[in-house]
Amino acid sequence: MQIATWNVNSIRSRVEHVVDWLKAHPVDALCLQETKVIDKDFPSSPFRELGYHAVISGQKSYNGVAILSRQPLAEVNAGFEPVVGTELAGDLDEQKRVLSGILDDVRIVNLYVPNGASVGCDKYDYKLRWLYVLRAYLLELQGRSPVNICACGDFNIAPEDRDIHDPVGKDTHIMASPAEREALQAIAALGFADAFRKFVSETGHFSWWDYRTRGFRNNRGWRIDHHWVSAGLYERATSCAIDSTPRGLPKPSDHAPVVFTA
């Protein structure tokens, strides 16, 4: 089974890229983030023509997640509330960042973790609060069937210094601050492993490059798009690879797709 994740920075701006990519990489499921479109305007037809079903949870202008899959997903739910309840979810589901469904023996969880803007600001606090609820969400899912979970998406956190092109001084930088990394590690400690690091140990492998600094041309990037998988899935994983090719196309997303195979 192949499960891919790709922050497309507007699905309507990226339909051609995604269609072309799926033709070359007919993965079983593709988790999209930052679709930036309300559900009724999501461009489902080009993907249907490729044989993909779409489940979507979108909003106007910002955020938005979707899962394209060759087979229909079972037990689909959107947001934190259906899993953790209204009290814990609070207002977090107003932003559409969580979508999940079951494919064969795997529960796929598609996540768009908040950016956080800058360390210490309101959005940063929101990000940490969101990660705290995400932990409760995944803990609850672990108690359900199936036991295999693939939590993938744009985490907006570089887990370690080797996931940043130039990590010096980044401990006060968004995506690398100690509190963000600790929140991610608290999630990993539930029993999830970063599938990419089963296969690649060295630095220099990134999934996001800033538009503004010719980051891609110089490979000044960050690895912030991940597959955090449960133990059984980690054991049977045969590959986890970043495909940087689409990042080099005209009018690209600033993120590249990442493909997990198990």
Add this chain to the structure above:
DNA sequence: ATGGCACTCCCAGAGTGA
């Protein structure tokens, strides 16, 4: 130290991303 580019939407320039 700052800003840089790309996207969205009452179509102009602000908000957001990371």
